[in-house]
Amino acid sequence: MSRTKPEPIQVVKERRDAALSALVARVPYISFMGFEFERRGDELTAVMPYRPDLIGNTSLPALHGGALAAFLEVTALITLSWSMVWPKIEAGETVDVLPKFPKTIDLTVDYLRSGLPRDAYARAEITRAGRRYASVQVEAWQDNRARPTVHATGHFLMPDNRTSND
Numbered sequence: 001m002s003r004t005k006p007e008p009i010q011v012v013k014e015r016r017d018a019a020l021s022a023l024v025a026r027v028p029y030i031s032f033m034g035f036e037f038e039r040r041g042d043e044l045t046a047v048m049p050y051r052p053d054l055i056g057n058t059s060l061p062a063l064h065g066g067a068l069a070a071f072l073e074v075t076a077l078i079t080l081s082w083s084m085v086w087p088k089i090e091a092g093e094t095v096d097v098l099p100k101f102p103k104t105i106d107l108t109v110d111y112l113r114s115g116l117p118r119d120a121y122a123r124a125e126i127t128r129a130g131r132r133y134a135s136v137q138v139e140a141w142q143d144n145r146a147r148p149t150v151h152a153t154g155h156f157l158m159p160d161n162r163t164s165n166d
Contacts (some may be wrong), residue, residue, distance in 0.1 A: 007092070008064055019085050019095045020044075023078060026098065033067065035074055042086050046075040048120040048140075055117060063115030063149075068140060069102040072122060072152040074105050079124035082155060098161035102134060107154040115149050118142055 020039050024030055036047040048054070048071045056064025085100045122140040129135075133155065140150045 009012070015094065016089055019089050019098075020082065022095070023081055023085060023098055026101070027074065027077075030074055030078075033070065033074075035071060037078060042082070044075075044079055044082055044122075044123070046071065046078070046122040048122070050118050050120075054101075057114075060114055061117050063117070063120065065072070065109075065111060066152045066165065068111070068115055068120070069107070069109045069152070070126075070148060071120065071138055072109060072138040073104060073154065075122040075140075076107075076124045076138050076154045077101055077104070079138075080126060080129070080134055080136060082160075083115070083126055083129065102156035102158050103156055105133075105155040107152055110151045111149075112151060113147070113149055115140075116142055121145070130158065132158055 016039060020037060024037055034049050035052060036049065038045045038047060046068070046131050054063050054067045055061045056067070069134045080102045081099060088095055118141050120142050122138055124136050124138040127135045127137055136154045136156065138152045138154065139148045
């Protein structure tokens with residue numbers, strides 16, 4: 001019995017990056033806000049590059065709480081969607097039909113300290129993912145991951161992806 005030869009790592013990386021880019025491109029708000037996603041294996045890190053128009057309190061200055069909350073929600077949604085796409089990518093499939101996005105049921109945001117005028121980073125952890133419901137915790141930090149700026153817990157209605165693409 002002969003084993004199939006594994007794909008070159010560059011081909012696998014290109015397939016993963018193409019799927020992530022396609023997923024992110026489906027949300028125009030992500031490019032409007034300038035959010036970016038970096039991938040290492042199946043782990044995603046979201047980046048919110050600093051821009052002066054993201055300042056909410058000019059006297060401190062501090063990042064706008066709404067921008068931070070949106071950053072965390074988008075990070076959770078992309079992470080959940082990525083978790084649906086990842087098994088197909090790893091099976092060697094090209095993801096021509098992307099899954100529907102989960103719908104936010106609620107998002108509770110805890111502002112732990114002022115967001116400084118610099119880049120912010122976030123990672124989401126899926127704490128429960130079923131067929132109909134998912135729970136996600138998201139944490140954002142700036143200079144030191146051990147000192148988070150914002151934390152959120154969100155609940156999401158998972159899409160029925162047995163039907164069409166949208």
